[in-house]
Amino acid sequence: LKGTWISSLCILLGRHNSYMGQDNHTSVSEFLLLGLSEKPEQQLLLFGIFFTMYMVTMIGNLLIILAIYSDSHLHTPMYFFLSNLSFVDLCQISTTMPKMLINILTHNKAIPYAGCLVQMYSFHLFGTMDSFLLAVMAYDRFVAICHPLRYATIMSPRLCVLLVGGPWGITNLQSVVHTSLMAKLTFCADNKIPHFFCDLMPLLKLSCSDTHINELVILIFGIFMGISPLVCILLSYICIFCAVLRVPSAKGKWKAFSTCGSHLTVVLLFYGTIFAVYLQPSGPTSPQKDKAAAVMCAVVIPMLNPFIYSLRNRDMKSALRKLISRTSSQ
Numbered sequence: 001l002k003g004t005w006i007s008s009l010c011i012l013l014g015r016h017n018s019y020m021g022q023d024n025h026t027s028v029s030e031f032l033l034l035g036l037s038e039k040p041e042q043q044l045l046l047f048g049i050f051f052t053m054y055m056v057t058m059i060g061n062l063l064i065i066l067a068i069y070s071d072s073h074l075h076t077p078m079y080f081f082l083s084n085l086s087f088v089d090l091c092q093i094s095t096t097m098p099k100m101l102i103n104i105l106t107h108n109k110a111i112p113y114a115g116c117l118v119q120m121y122s123f124h125l126f127g128t129m130d131s132f133l134l135a136v137m138a139y140d141r142f143v144a145i146c147h148p149l150r151y152a153t154i155m156s157p158r159l160c161v162l163l164v165g166g167p168w169g170i171t172n173l174q175s176v177v178h179t180s181l182m183a184k185l186t187f188c189a190d191n192k193i194p195h196f197f198c199d200l201m202p203l204l205k206l207s208c209s210d211t212h213i214n215e216l217v218i219l220i221f222g223i224f225m226g227i228s229p230l231v232c233i234l235l236s237y238i239c240i241f242c243a244v245l246r247v248p249s250a251k252g253k254w255k256a257f258s259t260c261g262s263h264l265t266v267v268l269l270f271y272g273t274i275f276a277v278y279l280q281p282s283g284p285t286s287p288q289k290d291k292a293a294a295v296m297c298a299v300v301i302p303m304l305n306p307f308i309y310s311l312r313n314r315d316m317k318s319a320l321r322k323l324i325s326r327t328s329s330q
């Protein structure tokens, strides 16, 4: 899968370069990422905060992946999906943070045109993959709670691979479409992006071509890619709640529900942020607000996922403890 998206990206970028030869309107060969703040006295503070967050995210998610691989108790679909989620979080934060940190350090705001498209491609790929994995994990909890006896036969290795591979295919398609439509746009004199990475909307605003088709495609994909995981999550949880209500004892109810606690927390955090950001009463949207929203989605959520899972989950905690004691005894 990775191979196909990289090669489609190369075709796409190659086509862009040949456009550049014919069309001298495309005068922009690089963009300037203005970052979160342009005040020189804040740069060191920004670097410190985001470097720390980046390191915490990398270490937290890597520990989760290692703990799951090294503990055979955790070789179940639920934990495979969780390690996929950690992997996607690692990749997502790595599409934006290293570039931003390097730009702060070197006092250089430039990002090449191709780099900008790659950043946009990967950010949308991993961001959408995050929500699809949350949906897959909700379905996994639904099967575990509503059909506990048939869990092992339903969640076969083949279905698990399909449940992860399918969303990779769909999200790659979305990113290819967005990126190739973006590559067709013309950028004139203005190349300053008031943001800390190349995202769809700030780039569309800079373009001097007609962006109606791009906006329409963004809307259509946004509705489909936004609603389908959410519907899957809601349906799964409705069934889970009904099944839990039917459990006679309070202790049994709690036990059945406790396996969904971490997942529900992550879902609420993820969709809570998205709704808080996109469904706010319409008013003048300030660039400051857009940046705060992007920091939440691109940095804070990938950082918090491992904590939610490892702090609330006893199996995860014991796997982490074993991993740490094994590495420290060597």
Ligand SMILES: *[C@@H]1O[C@H](CO)[C@@H](O)[C@H](O)[C@H]1NC(C)=O
Residues within 6 Å of the ligand: 077, 080, 081, 083, 084, 087, 160, 161, 164
């Ligand atoms: C992702 O999930 C698949 C299917 O369950 C599993 O085989 C694979 O090892 C997981 N990958 C990662 C990086 O955790």
